[in-house]
């Protein structure tokens with residue numbers, strides 16, 4: 001009985017304590033969350049906090065973004081500006097919408113790059129601010145056209161895309177896994193920080209922007225032609241000179257990391273990309289980059305075991321580990337050797353024993369460099385600075401410098417040549433003009449002046465006269481008196497001239513082809529009209545032409561405020 005009573009009391013107490021604890025947790029969700037929250041990017045807003053306290057639990061939280069090929073017109077652009085516009089919202093307030101559905105720009109660049117903090121709206125979709133219909137389309141779907149899959153790693157899938165706003169091609173890396181928690185999300189976001197940090201370096205991937213939506217990270221970057229791995233598979237035998245150039249590019253990239261006390265930890269052929277337009281090699285995939293000061297901590301993650309330095313197994317993360325990985329990658333590239341991910345050969349390679357049948361293929365100079373980079377003792381390995389001061393690499397750098405100087409010079413020469421050519425063209429036309437003026441002064445060349453009409457020789461017979469009927473252009477100053485009746489030029493030239501055109505300046509004649517659409521109005525047949533094309537250049541009013549009984553209106557064009565008349569010889 002006593003036992004039953006004790007048992008009953010214990011169960012009741014447990015139920016009560018569970019109830020009270022659950023109540024307490026419900027009341028303080030933010031504080032609980034804050035404890036586990038890792039630093040957020042500076043420019044993020046608090047939407048992620050809002051969703052945590054949304055009583056209506058997010059049904060789309062674990063829904064992957066849908067990749068649809070087509071855009072539905074009029075959809076809502078799930079773009080949100082992260083530049084603090086929403087910071088006025090209190091931290092505890094609940095968002096009207098699921099914040100995970102809204103695309104948030106991620107940037108660590110700061111205020112000098114305001115563009116990085118905003119996501120551009122899709123050009124094809126009308127933004128309707130009042131709309132609450134988010135649709136199922138992600139920012140990625142709205143703004144990009146997915147063209148092909150470029151590659152896939154352990155963290156993400158990379159797609160070749162066309163940006164709908166500028167029509168250019170880019171690569172977008174989408175994280176494979178949903179954000180499992182703040183720690184995981186912070187790790188992914190750290191990659192953005194590194195991409196942004198090294199984006200300006202010639203031998204690192206150019207980064208455009210990043211955003212998160214539907215608990216995934218999206219990173220837009222420059223599109224590269226292929227990875228070194230793909231390049232090796234395609235070429236198989238890479239000339240040694242090219243190997244040296246690749247080594248130089250990667251040492252430069254690595255130096256910029258090491259100078260900042262960062263280690264890449266994932267150097268391998270798959271993570272080196274070749275630029276779209278040239279042969280420059282660019283280091284990519286900054287997903288495992290760590291600060292040397294934080295090395296050996298739980299944050300460090302080893303990369304691909306094929307390229308892993310031996311000391312990583314003992315938890316020693318140092319810059320020398322990157323040098324080893326680069327050395328073994330060069331061995332793979334130069335000897336077209338398949339690297340083991342474990343086994344006896346793996347250990348031999350880490351003991352400094354390189355297989356003769358492979359290493360013999362390359363020059364002694366390159367062999368020595370690779371061997372030094374793959375020294376078992378990390379302290380014995382050369383640094384990036386030491387490697388860059390290798391005579392061969394030094395020579396190459398000097399050559400590159402002079403090449404850059406030459407290309408800069410030739411570019412500026414081409415530019416100045418274009419300017420000079422433009423000026424010379426002006427000079428040419430100026431010289432021609434001078435020549436004409438000179439000829440005019442010397443009376444050798446007399447241009448036809450419209451203000452001084454010349455006397456046209458009278459036609460010897462009516463027939464020839466007809467053949468040489470001129471077309472006269474009158475510049476009408478007033479509105480054109482177009483009526484339904486046939487208009488005769490004599491109307492204008494005689495006393496009936498209401499507009500007193502006859503008193504105005506002498507009309508001048510132009511060689512103009514009659515317009516076809518006025519054929520209905522013309523009394524001239526086509527053959528006659530074609531002969532009219534060869535017009536007499538000028539008309540003088542007191543010439544025999546002034547006896548013409550009527551000047552038939554041949555063409556009226558009120559639009560151009562010009563009239564073309566044909567002198568129609570009246571036989572009667």
Ligand SMILES: Nc1ncnc2c1ncn2[C@@H]1O[C@H](COP(=O)(O)OP(=O)(O)OP(=O)(O)O)[C@@H](O)[C@H]1O
Nearest residue numbers: 150151152153154155156158171223224227270285
């Ligand atoms: N900007 C780019 N242009 C062209 N191809 C790219 C680009 N970025 C990545 N790729 C391709 O996608 C592959 C995977 O990309 P990435 O290495 O960034 O993904 P990951 O998941 O971080 O890989 P890992 O398993 O090495 O960590 C690369 O090996 C490369 O072939």
Ligand SMILES: [Mg+2]
Nearest residue numbers: 153270271285
């Ligand atoms: Mg990779």
